[in-house]
Structure formats: C-alpha cells, structure tokens
Amino acid sequence: MKFKGGYTGKVMRINLSTREYKIQELKDNEIELLLGGRGLAAKLYYDEIQPEIDPFDSENKLIFMTGPLTGVGLPSTTKFQLSTKSPETGGYLCSNCGGDFGPQLKRAGFDGLIIEGVAKHWTHITLKDNEVSFGDATQWQELSSIKTLERLKEEIDEPRSAGLSIGPAAERLVRISFINVDSRAFGRGGAGAVLGSKRLKGIAIKGTGSIPVADPERVKQIWKDAVKDLRTSRANHTKYGTPQYIEVINELGCMPTRNFQTTYFEGADDVNAHAMKARYYTKNYHCFNCSVGCGMINEVKEGPFAGTRARTEYETIALLGPNCGVKDFGAIVAANQLCDELGIDTMSGGNLVALTMELFERGLITKKDTDGIEARFGSSKAMVEILRLIGERKGIGDLLAEGIKGVLIKHPEWSPYILSVKGMPFAAYDPRGFYGNALTYGTSSRGACHNVGGWTIRDELQSGKYDRWALEGKGRLVKQIQDNRGYIDSLGICTVVRGSMDFRDDPQSDVMEAVTGYGFTPDLMEIGARVYNLERMILNREGVRRQNDQLPERIVKEKVPSGPIKGKFLTREMYNEMLDEYYRERGWDQDGIPTEETLKKLKLKDLLA
Template identity: 40%
Template sequence: MNFNETEGIILEGFTGKILDVDLTEGEINKRDLSETMAEAFLGGRGLAAAIMYKELDPEVDPLSPGNILIFMTGPAVGTSLPSTHRSDFTTKSPLTNSYLCSSAGGFFGPELKFAGYDGIIIRGKAENPVYISIMDEEVELRDAEELWGKLTDETELAIRNELKDSRIRVASIGPAGENLSKISNIVSDSRTWGRGGSGAVMGSKNLKAIAVRGHSDVEVFDERGLSELVQDLRERYQEDPETGEEFPKWGTHQFVDPINEAGMFPTRNYQEGKFEGAEKLNASSLRDSIVERSTACYSCPIGCGKLSMISEGPYADTVVDGPEYETLWAFGPQCGVDDPAAIAAANLWCDQYGLDTISAGSTIAFAMECFEEGLISTEDTDGLELRFGDHEVYRELLSKMAKREGFGDVLADGTLAAANEIGGNSEDFAMQVKGLEIPAYDPRGAWGMALAYATACRGGCHLKAWTISAEVLSEDYDRFETDGKAELVFKLQNERSAVDSIGVCVMAGRVVGIEEMVEIMNLTTGMNFTPEKLIQAGERIYNLERLLATREGINREDDDLPPRIFNEVLKEGPPKNVKLKKETFEKMIDEYYEIRGWNENGVPTKEKLEELRINEILGD
C-alpha cells in the first residue's frame, strides 16, 4: 500500500494529510494518508513505525542526513475527548542505534491537528540552522541562525515574538541537541519527548524547532455519540478516586512512598532499593515545600502535572513544571539527594538545555559511583568531586554535558558510552538496557518489570508495559515469581501500543479501558473496531517495532538486564536477599518469546507475520 495513495474518502478523526519536509532540498510536500494504513496501524506510534519500516535504510547512521524523524498524532488527538494529547517522535536512535519512539503530552500534537496535519516526516539536513513554521496551510522553512545556541524556553519565546502570536506551539532543541548529545530531547511547553536522543537527530539536521498554529476543528464521524461519551468519561473521571482525587492532588509523586516501602526505589545507582530520605520527597512533603499548583495537558481533567517554585536558598527563583516521579528519582535517590529544591532546579536545567532527565540523572549517578570506586578522579572530572548526595555539582555538570565541555563530553552520550570510555568494571553497573538507561523501579523487586525492561523495543523502558500496578500496587501477582509474567507483559505491551497510537494518555487507564478505546475509535473514525481487532492492531504494531529493532541487529542477547541485577541482592524491604537468577530470567524470556510467536532469537516468525498481515499490508 502506497502512503501517497488517495482513496477519495474523508478520514474522520484524521486530517488525512502528512507533511513531508526535505531539509536538504528545501522542499515541503503534503502526502495523503490511506484508510488502509490508518486502520491497520491506528495512528501515531503505529503509523510512524510503518513509515520507518518502509522508508528508512536500516544501515543508516542515526546522525546522518539519511535518517528520518517522524512526528505523528493519533485520531483522538485534538478532539473533545479527555486526555487526548499524546504524540510521538519516531526515528533511529543515536543512543541505541535502533528503533526509537518517544511520546509526550501537552499541546503541540493537538495544535498540529488543528493546522490540518496528522504528522510530519523530516528528511535530509539543512545547510544552515532553520525551523519549520506551520501556520495552517502556510508551511515554510525559516532562518534559525539567531536561535542556535538558545535554551528551549528562550527559543519558544523568540519564535512567538517573531511570528507575533503568543499561542503558537513550539517543539525545540536546546544546546544538548545542537551538540548531538545522545541523551538530548525535544521540548515543548515543558513537555518532553525525552528518551533515546531524538534531540540529537534534530540537531544533526540543523533543525532548531518546529512551530505550529492551527485554526480548524478535528472532524469526527459521530459528533453526537462522541459528545455523549465525553460527558460520560468526564463524570467517571470525577467519580474515580485516582483520577478524581489522588492524581489531581498528588500527581505522580504519590508513587514515592509505596515504591520505597516495596524496597524497589533505586538508590545510589541501583546499589540499594530503599532511600533513607524518601520522606523528604514524598507527595505531602513536596506539596509543603515546593509544589505551587497543578498543571494539565490539552483536554485533561486530571491535571497530574505539578508546578514547583523555589523562593529562597541556593536555588531561589526556580520555576519548573515538575519534577515528575521519574525525574524526582533520577536526581534524588539515584544520586543520593534528598533536597527537593535541588531536584527541581536540575529538572529546569535539563528542560532548558534539552536533556532527558532520566538518562542525565542516571548518567551522573553512574559517574558518582565511578568516582567513589576510584575509577575516575578530579583529574578526569575537571576538579569536580562527584559523590553521592552532592547536588551542588548538578548545574556545572549538566552545562558541561549539554555543551560537550571537559568531562561533560564523556557523559553526554549516556552511561554505556561513558562506561566504554572509563573502562574497568564500570559496565557492570551501567544501568541500561540496549543502551537506554532504565528508570525508577528496581526489577529485583518486581520480576514482571524485569521482563518488561528487557523486551521493550526501544531499550530499558517502563511505559510500554507498566507491571507495577499488577505486581506492587495490588496483590494480583506474586512479584517474586515468574508465573503469568510473560502473559502479563505480552498483554500490556499490546494494549499500550494501541492506546499510544490512538493518542490517549496512560493516566486515563483507570477510566479508559479497551472497551472505551473501541468506542473512541469507532465514534471518532467510523471504523468498525471490536476489542479483539483493536488488540490485534496493538500486537501488529509491537511486532513491527520488533522487526525494526531486529533488522538493526537487536536479538536475544540484547533482551537482557545489567549484571548488577543478577549479581547483587537488595538488603532491605520485601526484596531483601531475594535473588533474580539469570536462569530464571531466561526461562521468562523463553516463555515470552513463545507467547509472542517469535523464534528462539527473538525474531517474529513467518507464521506470526502472516497472522498479523504485516507484509500483506505493507506490500512486502
């Protein structure tokens, strides 16, 4: 099926148009989206993976002009439905040298839909810095020489001033992306497409930003039916204790206490699972110390974001939308720090420089352990003493990482690259999977999470199958057993693939289940989905992502965890002295591959591809 095919129909929910921008040639084209592709891959994440599979040379250098960067939205994005704001940047990651899809909320995705486009494909490399301006039908490349070197918040303000519209949405990179840091991100209104180095891909293309403003509504198939569903969902959001009370009040900070008590709050670069300073970082303490008010993404009644303001001390005048749980952990327990103001400041600096907070914090924690173990000294670190608990190094170190100055250049590409540079036994405690730093749930405390980290196509990731709800926050599963974990991860990965592609936020999961997702698709697009058909689409997307990874060389050896997870046991809490044995983990992998329909090396079988009609749909 040709992506340029025009089928002579209106795709409700979709705009039916994708921008194709060739920076090398300075050309901008508008491509039609076929209903076949939309129905098979749902939107956003799924459609971008399909385009990547069809149009990207698997041998391409991620930072070369031959790589492509795809921004894509789903059919629910920009509608009146609650929590429909998620969008994705998809590319070949410079951090993992493989497939990457990075998701964010906020307002940028809906604004692109209002301008009349489902997505943007970006190719080539501009001769000089540029940004893409999308004002409804008017799309152009504009000079960005004076923007190069600016922080992300400065860039947003400058573009809004230049285009004389304060409501323009801007997705931009900071100095980290310009300097091709492989842990750099893309930022818009304090929301970030964070993982895997997508900012470096923009930087390699001399693309500073994308600015968008739209004035059209998103057309849907059944406006009356959708309006009734919107009213029903909003009532259920209010009635549910999590979406109606807990998340609006506490946000993701509410996870600090239960995860710490579960003994799986990674501390000092995963050396421990309980943090002695957790009480200073829990939801109630943050509300008393730094949190000023809640913030929300487009069309979201939850408002799980928390704006922090620091009025005194060394971090006075810090104002940042955050930190969320993962960032709170990365610059908190992971680095042995219990100062909320220091963590909020680090969050702000990462956003301004365009650095992924999870990778940046974890890489600093890794460097701290290397320093304390004597693998590096002040002669290596530009005179900085990198010790756990010392947050005073954050500002200088993050600046050096973003600008690739001195020791910052060693850390600018994440923990695995730093371990290769530092040497010794440092790779044993480089806490990453496939090159991507693993986040804030110690897999020794939840074995389903161990499997989820290992089998995530983009590398160590909690978002593709968040088993914590089933394993830790409820008693549905014994978290120190393997029974049912392969099936659980398989199920969650398929569901998440579908939901992400449609554009609904993970925080809506308490209210918006698969039945509701079917309603959303059918009322929005007019397509005839059933729960089974929707889940199969999610499975199709996940298998396509695996194909993208395996053709880049990812195999069973990469579906693994850092040596520390198998070699060291935790000493406190429920996981105390509980060992996740490598052979136990490998049996989970075997079971997972069997359920997936993959061969023993983790490659989808011909039979599975035929069952999901992947080659048939893509025309291979």
C-alpha cells in the same frame, strides 16, 4: 478515505536540504491495521529509515504522527508520537509526548509531519495550516529550549499556537538531548540531537481548521462521562501528580538508590509528594483538553537553589534524587530546570550522574576527570554540576554526552556499574522488586523503558493473579500490557485517562465509532500486538536478538543489600525462564524473531510486502 472523523488522511513532508515540502496521503488499509500514532510512525520508519543509517546521517528522519483521537474533544487527547533512529541507543526509537503541538498539527490539516534532510544553516520552521516557511535561527544558537519556544511563538504571532524546540545540548549533539514540546517532551532516546544534526532549532505551528468526528453528539456525551469519572478515579493525580509514587515505590522496595546499588532510600520523606506540596508546589499544569492536570509546577523559594522552577515528575525526582543519593528537593527542581534549559533528558541524565558518583566513590575516576567536582552520592551541588558538564560537553561531560552506550563502548570495564538495556538507561524502578518489570526492561522496543515495555507493578501488586516475585505468567502479563500500550500510543490519548474511556484490555467500540465511524474493536489489542511485532521486525533488522534482551550485571548478579526487600535477587537463569515464556506468548523463536506464522497471523507479511 473511509473514516468519517479523527483523521485528515494527510502527512506533511518537509525537506530541510531543499526547503521543499509536499503533502502525501495515508492509505486506509494501513490505518485499519496500525491505527495511527506509534503504529503508523513505525511503518514509516520501517519503509524509510534503513538499518545502516547513522542517527546523525542526513537520511535519518523525524516522523511525527498523531492518532485518531489527537485533538478531538475528549479528555487529554494530547498525545502524538515520534519515530527516529536514536542517537542514544543507535537503534529504533519510539517516543510519545503531550502538550499542544499534536492537536495543532491535526487542526492544520495533518495526521503527521516528516522532517528530513539537513539545513544549510541554523533554521526554524513555521507551519500555518498548509503553509510552510523557513526562518534563520543563526542568532538563536545557545538559546535554551524554553527561550527558543518563546522566540517561536513570537515569530508565528498567533494566539494559541504551539511549538517544539531544542536547547544548546542538542546543538552539540549531546546524545541524551530531548525535544521540548510546550514544556512536555520527547524525552528519552536523544531525539533532540537528531534535530540538532539537521540544524533545526524548532518548529512553530498553528492550525485553524476543525477536526471532524463521525458523531459529535455522542462524542460530547463520552466527554462528559469521562470527565465525571476522572474527578474521582484520577483525583490523586490532580492532587499530587506522579510524585505521589515516591513513597509508594520506596516502601515497596524498588526505589533506585545510589545507582541501583540498593532499593530503599532513607531520605525519601524529604523528596516525596508531601514535602513537595508543603514547600515547593505552585500550581497544576494541564495538557490540551485535560481535566486532570497531573503536572506539578514547583518553585524553590529559599536556599542555594532559590528561584528555580520546574514541572517535576516521579521519574525525574527518583533518578536525580534517590538514585544520586540526593534528598534536597530544591536541588532536584534546580537540576530539572537546568535540564530543561540545556535540553537534556532528566532520566538518562540522572542515570549518568549516578554512574559518575559511583565511579568516583570507587576511585575509578578522580577530580581530574570531573573538572574538580567532588562527585559523591548525596551532593546536590555535584549532581547539578555534572548535568551542566554533560550539556556543555566539558570534562567528563563530553564522555557522558555520548550516552550510556557510548560510555560502555569506551569503558567496558565499567559494565558492573552500568544499568541499561539496548543502550537506554533504566527507568526509576529496580526490577529486583517486581520481576515483570525485569522483562519489561528487557523486551521494550526502545531499551529499558517502563512505558513502552509495559508497566507491570499495578498487576503484580494488586490484581491477585501475579506474585511479584514469581516467574511463571510474567511473559503473558508483559505481552498483554505492551499490546495495550501499543494501541493506546497509536490512539493519541494520555495513558492516565485511558480507563475513563474504557481503553483497557477488552476495549469496546463506542469511542472509536463515535470519533471515526469505524469500530476497530475487537481488534485494538491485536493492533497493539501488530505494532509491537512491527517494531520487533525493525529491531531484528537492526541486529537485535536474544542477547540484546538481557539485563545488566548488577541486576542478575547482586542481591538487594538492604531495605524492605533485602536479600531478593534475580539470576540470569531465572530471567531467561521468563524470557522464554514471553517469546512463546509472542510467537517469536528462541532468538527473539517473530515466526513466519506470527507475521502471517498479524497480517504483517502482506502489509510490508
């Protein structure tokens, strides 16, 4: 291959039905055009997962891809990507994750790993360099995702190995199940349930090789400079992690509160970073090669949830706390731990609990539906117990385990209380607070996601160019952030550290040349746009059009009733004005389909021919 470092050029493909495995080569021109990670995972999805395939069909696959920076000696080169058909949304899912698995996969000699077929009985896989072995996991059923990781480590019996696993929820095909990756996660979209449908409980991995880079001395210097920068630029992340944003988002008036009924939570002081640090924090968690360590490991020391422990992020706190009316940080830690054990996504979980509470308070469901739980906003006990019902598929939990899309299909009359786009529940920001965020949710490749869709709050608040409640310019802004994220997710680094290596909207070629011997730039943003358009082609193929880019009723029909942005609203007409601009900026037609000219310009016509 033409690249002198960063890539191995190989993908391991494992078939669970036949227990065969083979190694395939990546093509240079595909790497040049799509970089790696999310880009190449999307290409493999486009080629191999057809639109009519059900997420639980044996023909669905899990496509894990690293990027050229994954595992390289630079800060937080920890990320790898997954594409699969989502059990939660029924459509394309891209997901990114930290932890040590991606770097170990690269050291084992692979840029990617594809899992296909269905095992005859519960199985676990051990991957040591290029040797694959299959183990019986029948006795591991009902083990938590955390315990499963421990078993995987025992099986491989190698120092500094890595693993990924599912919990019991995924065994029951709960559609919001995550994949636990050494305590980081492929969280959203229910990818864990795809593993569950394949009867694969987990994978342990150990790579003993090294990852070549084109210019080792230059890479060392970039490392030193970046770590120095991160000491100051990301000091806040080291001190408080993402929970630092609880009081910020609340005071800015876009905190999801009681199922997005309002946008300011009066109990935020009890669940913000200061409360966490004073009463629950134990230590930081660092991903591979990360000097920032933004993970905050918290432990409950007293009260009904004493002894529980979890690494609690902003999104988890906001959606299990304020969005459920809960101001007990200990309960949030306990719920987080329970989700980790069951193996379910805290974000979708928080949304489903909040929906249940609103339905209960409106009298649309009763204790008969909730297994006797008094499901009122603010009840810590109810919040935790509803999560348990979901993970165990008991009572109303069996319905909620079908995901928000499944709930809506069965109960279309509940649509006024359901906050989702394309079947994915909202992230922890109310879009009436930042209009760009509305477009983010509407146009994200995987549903209402703040990351893939483009996190606009920074630009809308501090750039000076965009009023947060203006419509004009938001299409362009969201496209730009999405394209940036498209290439970042294809590189294999964490977004928290990207600035320290100048991976902004005008990236320089220095890092890429040092690692791969190839500049890529000035085309990284174009690669991001190509990735996004490739994903849109997949979505179009699966039936997504303009109508699927719309926001739920609550957001476009209700004014914010209280808090710092009381009275703010966003109508469907206002939203569509932004959507029109976004489509124009993207080079898509009025129905959200890339034009022939756009595909040609981005070389996608040739790539997919």
